[in-house]
Amino acid sequence: MAGIALGLHGGCGTLERSLQSEADWAESREHIALALRAGWKILSSGGTALDAVQATVVMMEDSPHFNAGHGAALTARAEHELDAAIMDGNNLAAGAVCMVRRVRNPIEAARAVLDGATAVLLAGDAADEFAASVGVSMVDPSYFTTQRRIDALLLLQQLAQTGAFVPATEAEKHGTVGAVARDANGHLAAATSTGGFNNKPPGRIGDSPIIGAGTYAHDGICAVSCTGQGEIFIRRVAAYDLAARMQYGGQSLQDAANTLVFDTLASHKIGAGMVTLGATGNPFAPYNTLGMYRGWITTEGDMTVATHAELHNIGKA
Numbered sequence: 093m094a095g096i097a098l099g100l101h102g103g104c105g106t107l108e109r110s111l112q113s114e115a116d117w118a119e120s121r122e123h124i125a126l127a128l129r130a131g132w133k134i135l136s137s138g139g140t141a142l143d144a145v146q147a148t149v150v151m152m153e154d155s156p157h158f159n160a161g162h163g164a165a166l167t168a169r170a171e172h173e174l175d176a177a178i179m180d181g182n183n184l185a186a187g188a189v190c191m192v193r194r195v196r197n198p199i200e201a202a203r204a205v206l207d208g209a210t211a212v213l214l215a216g217d218a219a220d221e222f223a224a225s226v227g228v229s230m231v232d233p234s235y236f237t238t239q240r241r242i243d244a245l246l247l248l249q250q251l252a253q254t255g256a257f258v259p260a261t262e263a264e265k266h267g268t269v270g271a272v273a274r275d276a277n278g279h280l281a282a283a284t285s286t287g288g289f290n291n292k293p294p295g296r297i298g299d300s301p302i303i304g305a306g307t308y309a310h311d312g313i314c315a316v317s318c319t320g321q322g323e324i325f326i327r328r329v330a331a332y333d334l335a336a337r338m339q340y341g342g343q344s345l346q347d348a349a350n351t352l353v354f355d356t357l358a359s360h361k362i363g364a365g366m367v368t369l370g371a372t373g374n375p376f377a378p379y380n381t382l383g384m385y386r387g388w389i390t391t392e393g394d395m396t397v398a399t400h401a402e403l404h405n406i407g408k409a
């Protein structure tokens with residue numbers, strides 16, 4: 093179908109290649125491909141960009157490889173507090189949740205907020221209750237926990253207790269999933285979901301559920317989902333800044349995204365990445381870290397997945 097395109101990221105906190113088995117890398121690439129196929133199925137049968145980004149993010153939330161949904165990071169109290177947002181570039185409708193603890197797929201709760209149309213952002217227990225009341229699937233919080241996150245939390249806390257200064261790896265600092273899409277009617281959408289970062293202070297809310305910070309979509313301009321230290325993305329209003337650079341500054345998508353990732357955000361000495369999509373073009377996903385889980389399907393239907401610099405061309409979607 094003409095003009096449809098889809099992109100995703102799974103966070104800019106990939107480990108060094110040697111720290112994980114090739115089988116694990118291969119499985120994470122497989123999960124990226126599955127998530128892309130879920131969104132593509134919707135786009136290629138005439139569905140909306142909004143539905144496509146939601147379906148893509150649901151698949152990423154379900155994978156233990158990424159820091160969202162099942163496999164999400166833990167707070168300093170060893171609990172999960174999950175954030176997610178979704179935005180429709182067609183009418184600037186948006187929905188988001190933060191600090192949810194029991195919604196199986198936080199992006200579905202964000203979508204329910206968008207569809208409910210009375211609020212843009214719901215928080216905490218009330219967000220969980222709202223999601224349950226409209227039929228979103230709920231789970232016990234233990235569903236989100238994986239051994240990898242428990243081990244990482246214990247290590248971070250032990251190091252803090254001994255007073256040893258060991259900087260957290262990019263893989264511990266970052267992680268989030270997100271998707272951008274363009275549908276056959278030319279509408280854009282963006283969605284983002286995250287567990288934040290391991291050992292985060294309870295109550296901390298990142299950029300992902302903040303419209304204009306970690307997530308933004310506006311037809312005719314761009315759709316974007318961000319990853320990296322959320323505090324800086326909030327202070328820089330990064331996702332909206334991308335759109336403003338293009339709309340008011342006349343920058344191309346590539347120039348605007350590269351400026352943000354390699355200049356504006358990098359000037360704060362943080363790892364940063366984003367998946368973006370222009371009004372008519374193909375996804376573009378720059379990052380300034382060792383790697384970023386990512387994948388896209390171009391308007392020609394060609395699928396690519398990657399974790400580090402090397403691109404894996406999967407062929408036609």
Ligand code: ASP
Binds near residue numbers: 103105288297299320
């Ligand atoms: N942006 C996310 C947050 O700050 C985390 C990340 O993508 O690294 O919550």
